[in-house]
Amino acid sequence: MTSSTTRPPAAIDARGVVKSFGSVHAVRGVDLTVQPGEIVAFLGPNGAGKTTTIDMILGLTNADAGSIEVFGHTPRGAVARGLISAVLQTGGLLKDITVRETVELTASLFAERRPVDEALERAGILELANRRVGLCSGGEQQRLRFAMALVSDPALLILDEPTTGMDVEARRSFWSAIRADAARGRTVMFATHYLEEADEYADRIVLMSRGSIVADGTTAEIKNLVSGRVVQLTLPNADLTALSAVPGVDSVETAGDRVTVHTRDSDGLARHLLTTTEARDLEITAQNLESVFLALTTEPAASIDAPTHLAASVDAPLNGAAR
Amino acid sequence: MTAITLDRPVPALGGFTLTYLRLELVRKIRNPRGLFFTVAFPVLMFFIVGYQLLDTPLTDTPIAAGGVSVAAYIMVSMAMYGAMMSATQTGASVAAERAQGWTRQLRLTPLNPLVNVAVKTIAGMMFGLVAIIATYLVAMIAGVELSAVQWIVSGLAAWLLAGAVFTTLGLMVGYMVPGENVAQITSLVVVLLAFLGGLFFPLSNMPDFLQTIGRLTPVYGIGELARSPLTGEGFDLGALINAVVWLAVFVAGTVYFFRRDTRRS
Numbered sequence A: 001m002t003s004s005t006t007r008p009p010a011a012i013d014a015r016g017v018v019k020s021f022g023s024v025h026a027v028r029g030v031d032l033t034v035q036p037g038e039i040v041a042f043l044g045p046n047g048a049g050k051t052t053t054i055d056m057i058l059g060l061t062n063a064d065a066g067s068i069e070v071f072g073h074t075p076r077g078a079v080a081r082g083l084i085s086a087v088l089q090t091g092g093l094l095k096d097i098t099v100r101e102t103v104e105l106t107a108s109l110f111a112e113r114r115p116v117d118e119a120l121e122r123a124g125i126l127e128l129a130n131r132r133v134g135l136c137s138g139g140e141q142q143r144l145r146f147a148m149a150l151v152s153d154p155a156l157l158i159l160d161e162p163t164t165g166m167d168v169e170a171r172r173s174f175w176s177a178i179r180a181d182a183a184r185g186r187t188v189m190f191a192t193h194y195l196e197e198a199d200e201y202a203d204r205i206v207l208m209s210r211g212s213i214v215a216d217g218t219t220a221e222i223k224n225l226v227s228g229r230v231v232q233l234t235l236p237n238a239d240l241t242a243l244s245a246v247p248g249v250d251s252v253e254t255a256g257d258r259v260t261v262h263t264r265d266s267d268g269l270a271r272h273l274l275t276t277t278e279a280r281d282l283e284i285t286a287q288n289l290e291s292v293f294l295a296l297t298t299e300p301a302a303s304i305d306a307p308t309h310l311a312a313s314v315d316a317p318l319n320g321a322a323r
Numbered sequence B: 001m002t003a004i005t006l007d008r009p010v011p012a013l014g015g016f017t018l019t020y021l022r023l024e025l026v027r028k029i030r031n032p033r034g035l036f037f038t039v040a041f042p043v044l045m046f047f048i049v050g051y052q053l054l055d056t057p058l059t060d061t062p063i064a065a066g067g068v069s070v071a072a073y074i075m076v077s078m079a080m081y082g083a084m085m086s087a088t089q090t091g092a093s094v095a096a097e098r099a100q101g102w103t104r105q106l107r108l109t110p111l112n113p114l115v116n117v118a119v120k121t122i123a124g125m126m127f128g129l130v131a132i133i134a135t136y137l138v139a140m141i142a143g144v145e146l147s148a149v150q151w152i153v154s155g156l157a158a159w160l161l162a163g164a165v166f167t168t169l170g171l172m173v174g175y176m177v178p179g180e181n182v183a184q185i186t187s188l189v190v191v192l193l194a195f196l197g198g199l200f201f202p203l204s205n206m207p208d209f210l211q212t213i214g215r216l217t218p219v220y221g222i223g224e225l226a227r228s229p230l231t232g233e234g235f236d237l238g239a240l241i242n243a244v245v246w247l248a249v250f251v252a253g254t255v256y257f258f259r260r261d262t263r264r265s
Helices: A048-058 A076-081 A099-108 A117-120 A136-152 A170-182 A197-199 A220-227 A240-245 A264-278 A287-298 A306-322 B017-031 B032-055 B070-100 B100-107 B112-144 B148-176 B182-196 B208-216 B216-230 B237-264
Strands: A010-021 A024-034 A039-043 A065-070 A084-089 A156-159 A187-191 A204-209 A212-217 A230-233 A248-253 A257-262 A280-286
Touching: A010 A048, A024 A048, A039 A048, A039 A170, A039 A197, A048 A156, A048 A187, A048 A220, A076 A084, A076 A156, A099 A117, A099 A136, A099 B017, A117 A136, A136 A257, A156 A170, A170 A197, A187 B032, A204 A220, A204 A287, A212 A220, A212 A287, A220 A287, A230 A264, A240 A248, A248 A306, A264 A280, A264 B182, B017 B032, B017 B112, B032 B070, B032 B112, B070 B100, B070 B112, B070 B148, B070 B182, B070 B216, B100 B112, B112 B148, B148 B182, B148 B216, B148 B237, B182 B208, B208 B237, B216 B237
Parallel strands: A039 A187, A039 A204, A084 A156, A156 A187
Antiparallel strands: A010 A024, A010 A065, A204 A212, A230 A257, A230 A280, A248 A257
């Protein structure tokens, strides 16, 4: 690690990680490398294995198989050195001590730490310092957990749905603090169910579903995964079978005269529609993250042809992005 | 601001710090109920039960001839009760903090789980000592007379024996049944055990079958041992066996349930 010839270790280096609880396969072979300074959004529906994966990265749960290194250390080794910390939803607080005492206590447990007031200020709760924790609101307690996570000055910060319960303004200031931190070289990985947060604040999105990583790349790359675009048009008595047969078309839906087509070749479809049919009011839009999210995480049986095609294309752009 | 460094040390002593110990003591001071039952209650009970027995001799030796009063017997018992209560709360607080998720929060820090228990044990023992000193001081002012050796040996014995047996009892229950109400349940159990074990009045005043049960409780052995300096007659082997066996049972139980608990998480 001190040698100048070797590259600095990855913030997270997980290989072949597997975890089951009885007959429930929570995590089924996860490979994930996060480089220092990245801001990674961790997306996925409930039960996808996000929390279990986070618990293993923090050393709160041991993997059944595979290996996890955090800055070249075991997860517990990284925690003991203050290299990794987290804001977890499940973390409890002592109600009978004050906000400042809580952060003081946390700080005292680390060999190296930032000043307590600095952590309180950056979490935006310096003015609450002398309040008993039991008297703080849910959002204030969440910011206290954030201050506790900051006081060890971690190189990797993990946030499990950090802005739940915050209003729009609090959320905005929270993320600008995170951004400023990352500029200093802090690596951030956050789980969220706000797709716009992932879209807006993350450099990279890791999408998990049913215990596996199903997509990993920049926001733009992820959007491209669900082949191309959505074309909408007005066409009375549309011949759906003919439309489905146009090259590149994945699905066709109608609502009255309005037809929505998902296609990998929007130019070809537009040319076809405008030259051989009566279609008008043509609109071509990019897929939003939400439709990608749904397409990648819903059960295969519940969706049309798209996912089969996706499953084949998912790996190619991703491996490049992960490196 | 400086860049984030990756080369960092691991804290010494598994994360033990005086800051944590100080905060544990502060939390106890802020808890009026806990303070009452560990410190005020023994003092109060000494006054109610013991004060009137200042002139009643405990042995055949009259008090005028240097004998020890029954009030001294009550004093040791009550002081011990305070130390027992304080020790039991150590385990109960471990259980409550686990239920609240605080233990999980602490696992994001370098603090070793055993050091966490050690900090709580030390804080509990310190409060137990406060209870004993408070009861002894009040009794001394009220007129209890003992030799210097009797004061010190009975006090230390009450403190250490109650601490050892009841800290482990509390921890065992705490790891066995997680929850925020463990404190109330264990307090009730300790009161019951104190009655049965002859802490509030001598076993010899009880019916035969209760005496038999009383001799088997974990309070009896340590109580007899702590009070033995008063009579100068030594203690019987049964008391020693009682204390050793119960301590062994509670230590084994604590280890077993602690392991079961860490496996589960």
